[in-house]
Amino acid sequence: MYVVRPTRPPPTVRPTRAGSDCSGASGARRPRDAAVPRKPAPSHDFRPFDQIQCLFTWLLRTRDERNWVRLRTMCGIVGYAGARPALGIVLDGLRRLEYRGYDSAGVAVVCENELLTEKRAGKLANLEKVLSERAATDPEGCAASPIGIGDGTTAIGHTRWATHGGPTDRNAHPHVAPDGRVAVIHNGIIENFAKLRAELEADGVQFSSDTDTECAAHLLSAALAELRAAGEANGPQLLAAAMRAVCQRLEGAFTLLAVDAEVPGAVVGARRNSPLVVGRGAGENYLASDVAAFIEHTRDAVELGQDQIVLITAETIEITDFAGQPAAGKDFHIDWDSSAAEKGGYDWFMLKEIEEQPQAVADTLLGRLTDSGEIMLDEVRLSDQDLRDVDKIFIVACGTAYHSGLVAKYAIEHWTRIPCEVELASEFRYRDPVLDRSTLIVVISQSGETMDTLMALRHAKEQKARVLAICNTNGSTIPRESDAVLYTHGGPEIAVASTKAFLTQLVACYLIGLHLAQVRGIKFADEVAAVVDQLHQMPGKLRELLSRIEPVRELARQIKSEPTVLFIGRHVGYPVALEGALKLKELAYMHAEGFAAGELKHGPIALIDKGTPVICIVPSPVGRGVLHDKVVSNIQEVRARGARTIVIAEEGDESVVRYADDLIYVPRTPTLLAPLVTTVPLQVLAAEIAAARGHDVDQPRNLAKSVTVE
Incomplete structure (x- = not known):
């Protein structure tokens, strides 16, 4: 059994009022046409840079x-x-x-x-x-x-x-x-x-x-x-x-x-x-x-x-x-040469970029919450009334960005009570979606030049829909043609397979969901601040996780020759399963599939043979206990068919130990934010398997970093 444990307990998450946390549990909601509530600023002394300073305190204590x-x-x-x-x-x-x-x-x-x-x-x-x-x-x-x-x-x-x-x-x-x-x-x-x-x-x-x-x-x-x-x-x-x-x-x-x-x-x-x-x-x-x-x-x-x-x-x-x-x-x-220096001493850019994710998340959050508790976007050409008029949301993206949108759907619908759909950009305009001035299109693109996403944006604009872009590249085409922009500030990614982009796009989606909930009067400023507080704890949790990731590398060496690897999850764990499978396909050229765990019995379970690795994303038992129990049942299902169960679970979840052949613990995190930590071991696993199979981790075959053709 391989266990990845943080070196100390994760920071305590401040309790919030009903319906204001990230657990996904429902709470009472104000009607969308209610007046925007005003409350005094929260009395706690949380400062936005506490978590970043925590990271650098660690940094200054090491000579590495x-x-x-x-x-x-x-x-x-x-x-x-x-x-x-x-x-x-x-x-x-x-x-x-x-x-x-x-x-x-x-x-x-x-x-x-x-x-x-x-x-x-x-x-x-x-x-x-x-x-x-x-x-x-x-x-x-x-x-x-x-x-x-x-x-x-x-x-x-x-x-x-x-x-x-x-x-x-x-x-x-x-x-x-x-x-x-x-x-x-x-x-x-x-x-x-x-x-x-x-x-x-x-x-x-x-x-x-x-x-x-x-x-x-x-x-x-x-x-x-x-x-x-x-x-x-x-x-x-x-x-x-x-x-x-x-x-x-x-x-x-x-x-x-x-x-x-x-x-x-x-x-x-x-x-x-x-x-x-x-x-x-x-x-x-x-x-x-x-x-x-x-x-x-x-x-x-x-x-x-x-x-x-x-x-x-x-x-x-x-x-x-x-x-x-x-x-x-x-x-x-400095013991390494100039070529290694560009990679920070790592063997590949991708591993360096995985290790940069704590700072990338911190940079995405930097300066987003004003003293009055309001979420700030970068460029906004939409009024608050425009956002209050929104009655449906489409998230449109490709590849890894699409998976971040699938996660975001759960949070945005939970926080805003607005119907939200997630669409592949390459398919969006061909099905003639019903769009109007009350539709908000959220387009996600790391480069800001992804052609499929750009064409979907233009189709939406022709139908008079409002467009909000999430992008990492200032001044690129997609932000220029959008009505509002939130830049992730994640820094450049050299490796073709996205890592930082997934986490920073996800954080950006969370911020957009909170902003919409706030503008529409569904959440008070202190409720938003409580969730942002939880987000600010993520860099520290990511650092803890990365400091204990070595067993994942050993696991990669053990399963590198398997013909098939399957990933299962429920709720926000399902998009994480899809992203884990995509990374393995991109980098290791292996057959890998991600499934909603509840769909196993409808066909995919036939793929399981003796020893087939099945990576199981287990939700927290806190807040969504029913989901947790169902995934544990799914683990038992595949184990009974001879699968090798590789379980990613929350620190302290002892209920999964008896069903896990390999166990990777991640820091405790509210359910809706959990993909920020559960995705990281899958990134490392894919990169290490690719390296063990002798592939170029940074430049996988047939792929380009920015896809500027349809």
Whole structure:
């Protein structure tokens, strides 16, 4: 028997009023035309970043650099201070971060007390082209160089994955203060940027972009001016002091790098809930979001702690906390080469992306709940009345996204009491569905370019239906053509088989369901906050699960040669069974099928032979006891026919032990949220079986990451 147990009990879930939890149990509902209720804000002191901070507390207690890179966010950041021409080093670092995905790139170089910047939307080649053209127009000046902005020995560079503002030249980083002396690059999300921007605009500051990052540039410039006006000596310490002042005003998850033309030779960085690592060289030092950026130059690195400022020059590395007190990072040596660095030391991108799921879920949730308890979407061109008028919902998607929609149906109908159907995008428009202005179409696409989904969207728009998109790629076609958008902010996925996308799309669907319930007056703000609280506990639960996943790898080696693997589940466990089977088909090229457990006796049970692995998704015995008992009965059915039963059950569920040949425990989770944890062992199992069978885990045959044909 193989048991995966969390290292400590999962966080306690705060009890909520009847009908407000995630168990799927029914509670009393207000009529849809009732007035929206108003209640005081909840008195509990839950803060949205508690779970993220829990993750990073764990991170800072380990010296294992593999754990460091598994929680990366999406943008690429590089900084250099030394004696060599900086631009080429920074551009090379950005190239090594291209695998992470990006939609724009930019650099800032300090050269002879001047700040020279360039940035362009699109690929890094677009930026390099304009840098070469700039060099050609100024062959004798500071720009003289074979590749661009010349001989400056201090520089920062950035590849951006758009979150605030589309992927355009003006939204690309670096962002420069109005005086043209200070440049800032940023990874993450500044949660209170709207408030900061309003304050700055009230003071007469004019913004040139739609990004949250520009707030930091203006604040840093103002802080430097104030310190200089107060008589502080100019130099690297001044830049660090100004950065500390800025960070004390920012909320959210961020990594910041900045340079000041009046402080040549220095780069300052800061981090909160977003990674930043220092590369220690000889007569030069580096800053980056990922060791891959500087691994060709040095293998000695320093892992920064939470809420720390780092100041690098050619010869020094100084670290303080946000209050200015001396602090220390954690030294480590990088043993892997540049190719392995891109994968974070893992054998495949897919495994790295599985391990990144705690942070991906946290990023999807970041900033979604306002102080007044309202759910926030990214781009909304629908009024609350439009949403109150909705009388039916269709979720339209393909592949893994379709399975996330199947799970979401249970939650959305439970929370909103609106009929919800889930449709394959490739079939949707051909059956001539009945749509009108009261229909809400939720389209799900990781890339935002999936052709079947895009054509379904356009068909829905022709029928005057409202369209809300769930997408990971800012500025792609599907979000542009939708009436509202919720970006998952899950970061790039390199592996063809989706992992992070499934979990983040599912979280996004939960948020949409809560938003609809709130707008329609079915749930109070504190009821929504209670469910969001439960969602914020998921990154910690996922981390616990992943830390104990090794027995799943051993199980994969044992069943790698089986001709058939079956998956069964009920309720939200049924879509999980479908997703588990899809992963095994995609990666291992094995015959695998997912079934609703209650349908076994109507045909699929004939597939079971002696030793056939049957993976059983068991719901929690709490809240949905009838479902649990029925699945246990189904396990007994297949076991009686000789099946090898591989059971995925909630921690502490002892009732399944006697019926399980192999048992995988997952953290206790409310029923409607359970797919966020029960899916993960199936992802690992499929990847490990594929590897054991000698297949390419990241690039399975005949498949593409983004399907842009019908």
